[in-house]
Amino acid sequence: MQETGKHISVRRGHTDEATALAKLHVDVWRATYRDYAPKAAFELLDEKKRRPYWNGALAITEPGRGVWVSMGAESILGVVSIGMSDHPAFEGRAEIEHLYVSLRAQGHGIGKRLLHNAIDESNKAGVRGLGLAVVRQNERAREFYRKMGGVELGSFIDPGPLWRSDNILMAWDFA
Secondary structure, eight states, X not given: OOOXXXXXXXXEOOGGGHHHHXXXXXXXXXXXXXXXXXXXHHHHOOHHHHHHHHHHHHHOOSTTOEEEEEEOXXXXXXXXXXXXXXXXXXXXXXXXXXXXXXXXXXXXXXXXHHHHHHHHHHHHTTOSEEEEEEETTOXXXXXXXXXXXXXXXXEEEEOOSSOOEEEEEEEEEOO
């Protein structure tokens, strides 16, 4: 990656970035879950199906909710989306719904910057904490979140929309 940390910023996502975010989402998801997800999940996930999510998420501007992107000199390098979970495992915490870093930008601190941003935004919004579901087999992500201060609080089965995955709840509590 030629872009260095000094040229990387984090800002709220813009509504015209839904197509780019859908592509980033699908590319990173397919690379990350190629060894974990069933074949049918790969057939169900494409940019056309993900675009409505990103259109809706980008329209949210409430404090502590919405989409933030990490920008390099010319392109989006990563994204984090935050919402409020209605899943009982989250116990009133805000939820990182997605945190993706482009394949070419991984390993350059962008995920850390996005996660710090999500924690800061959620904390400022006054929620009790922040959580995210990470697929149990994704040990690389689990280790990253533990190094970033996340605590594994338990597990639950996520019913989909793509497949029933076994997830670990990672959490950062503020109070």
